[in-house]
Amino acid sequence: MHTSTASAIIIDDLHKKYRTNHALRGVELEVTAGEVMALLGPNGAGKTTLVKILTTLLEPDSGRAFVNGWNVSTEPEKVRSTIGMAGQYSTVDGLLTGFENLYLLAKLRGVGRRTARRVADDLLSRFRLTDVAGRPAGAYSGGMRRRLDLAAALVGSPPLVVLDEPTTGLDPESRLDTWEAVGELVADGTTILLTTQYLEEADRLADRITVIDRGRVVAEGTSDELKATAGNRLVVYVAGDHQLDAAARAAAQATGAIPTVDRRARRVEAAATDGRAALGRALAALEREDVEVLEIGLSRCTLDDVFLGLTSHARREAA
Ligand SMILES: Nc1ncnc2c1ncn2[C@@H]1O[C@H](COP(=O)(O)OP(=O)(O)O)[C@@H](O)[C@H]1O
Ligand SMILES: [Mg+2]
Known part of the structure; x- marks a missing residue:
């Protein structure tokens, strides 16, 4: 045929x-x-x-x-x-x-x-x-x-x-x-x-x-x-090293995701599937944690984020 x-x-x-x-x-x-x-x-x-x-x-x-x-x-x-x-x-x-x-x-x-x-x-x-x-x-x-x-x-x-x-x-x-x-x-x-x-x-x-x-x-x-399917990432830059842990706590509360912390850049990032709503919650949580925020925003996921999210078990098993 x-x-x-x-x-x-x-x-x-x-x-x-x-x-x-x-x-x-x-x-x-x-x-x-x-x-x-x-x-x-x-x-x-x-x-x-x-x-x-x-x-x-x-x-x-x-x-x-x-x-x-x-x-x-x-x-x-x-x-x-x-x-x-x-x-x-x-x-x-x-x-x-x-x-x-x-x-x-x-x-x-x-x-x-x-x-x-x-x-x-x-x-x-x-x-x-x-x-x-x-x-x-x-x-x-x-x-x-x-x-x-x-x-x-x-x-x-x-x-x-x-x-x-x-x-x-x-x-x-x-x-x-x-x-x-x-x-x-x-x-x-x-x-x-x-x-x-x-x-x-x-x-x-x-x-x-x-x-x-x-x-x-x-x-x-x-x-x-x-x-687009992967949603956004919440990105927070803080003023001092000592605030990174509090910022990570706030990001976790706001997004429900596990944040990554870049100490050198003083940046905390977390996957935020519901975008702007997560941003609002993050602002409130950062306020509660008394974090001095230099910059906060949403960025689009990269293809890496998508791939890592979809296939993360492969690396866990390899580890
Ligand atoms: N000839 C084979 N005999 C037994 N297992 C195989 C053979 N070829 C591939 N596999 C297994 O099948 C799965 C898929 O392999 P493969 O198609 O080579 O994946 P990829 O090309 O994406 O790396 C793997 O678990 C691999 O170990
Ligand atoms: Mg192959």
Whole structure:
């Protein structure tokens, strides 16, 4: 069955267990053609498992997934012909040159030699690898190697590219490089599903973000929508160090949340889900505690606040 192609990915109630470890517990997800979707989640959330199912490397236990209209379980070869994939670990062959890697992949896609050569040359130039095209990929820097990985995912111009943690383990400069390369794909209109543990990456690259945790989707939306769901933060600056504890007490009373205290900045912050009402209560509580306030206000949550709030148990368990 070939369903409508307006959705690049449709995932319905997907489950996957490794023995007793329930890695995916009913994942629902839809990615529209042409958009960049970030699958954001901590280590062990189930990102790679989901990506492996979508790219037909792994069978789900139950549920359904469609990629470009094709069912991953019953039409895997159709799915494979319409996606490009770059994993968390490099898949290019280190003994082959950059050119040879891309050339062979193009040949595998069934094109003739001349076309394969052109595809390889074009991609090498797009990803600024022309100068090192004749060198074994094993000798490339981390950033160059990721660029070659991305180029490899683009051989055959697939309408959907799946990138599993494309910048994990990269130094900051190579990360910027990779972001630029992903930006190139976006300009092309390619649909992208990328997984990441980095908020900044999701915020920067994605049109929409799906937060996944312990095998479930826990939030979904644009970065602005996600920030809005988390409410505000109450921020209080006090005049003296000795007033910080009293200010923290007042902030806790006003918000019902556990405040964080930055002693150096003499600042107390707490999540305030009901915004202005919390601000009013905070003013009264600070007055009762006799705190000299230098500055008080509400600030919008950052994506970090949202992510930390949604996935805090993961760190508690790790601790
Ligand atoms: N091959 C495997 N065998 C057993 N457990 C696995 C295997 N692969 C992943 N897991 C477990 O499944 C869960 C999800 O893992 P994974 O999909 O790799 O998460 P992520 O990519 O978000 O870090 C984790 O608890 C992980 O330990
Ligand atoms: Mg992973």
